[in-house]
Amino acid sequence: MSTRGTSTAGIARATGIPWETWTARLEELGARSMSHAEIARRVAEQLDGVVENHEWWAQSVTVAWEQHTGVRRPGQTGDGSFGTSASRTVAGTPDEVLTRWTELLAGRTEVDGVPFRQPPSTARTEKWRYWRARLADGTRVAATLGEAGRGRTTVAVAHTGLPSAEDVARWRGVWKELLAALP
Incomplete structure (x- = not known):
């Protein structure tokens, strides 16, 4: 399975290293036999002093390489589960x-x-508002709300721990539908 072209192009722009060079470097390092953490550490060493947020970019390179080699599918996390998200900006304060x-x-x-494993909860910080729920299937849902300016708020729903890539489309549709119903 290949990596999304936009992510590899962004990596190349940010790091100044073409994607083909990254894939060759990682093959030379023996990344196929390394853990995600080890690959990311080795990439971070190469990027230290080269780019700002070198550890973040190391994660991006590692995930893209894992997708490129088929170790990880798009949307899949390091623990093998999947996640999806949806958002909408609406009128009102958070x-x-x-x-x-x-x-x-x-x-x-x-x-x-x-079913909900337990009733959803809410929390607030000075900047953000949160709605969180654990579902009986072991997945988690978090809606994060923040000011979008001009009296508007963005609601971003993230659903994590999904067991398969097929669940991503299903749940993304569910959350988009609920966000569309938000008055």
């Missing part, structure tokens, strides 16, 4: 939108046929 989101989901005991 507090107002969090209230509307919780009201939209109030009274539900499940989402798309999967």
Whole structure:
């Protein structure tokens, strides 16, 4: 399975190293027999002093290489699970939108046929608002709300721990539908 072209092009621009050079370097290092952490550490050593946020870029190179070689599929995390996300920007302050989101989901005991393991919770920081839920299938959902300017708030829903790539499309659709219903 190949890597998305945009990510490899972005890596090449940011690091100043063409993607073909990265793949050759990683093959020479013996990355196929290394753990994700070891590959990322070795790439970080190469990028230290070369780019800002060299450890972040090392992770990006490592994930892209794992996708390129078929070790990891797009959307797959290091533990083998998958995740998806959806977002929408709506009118209102983060507090107002969090209230509307919780009201939209109030009274539900499940989402798309999967029960909540426990009732969803909310939290606040000075800058962010959060809605979190654990589902009975072991997955987690987090809605993060933040100011988008001009009296608007962005709601970003992330669903993690999904068992397969097929679940990504299903759940992304579920969360997009719920976000579309957000008044």
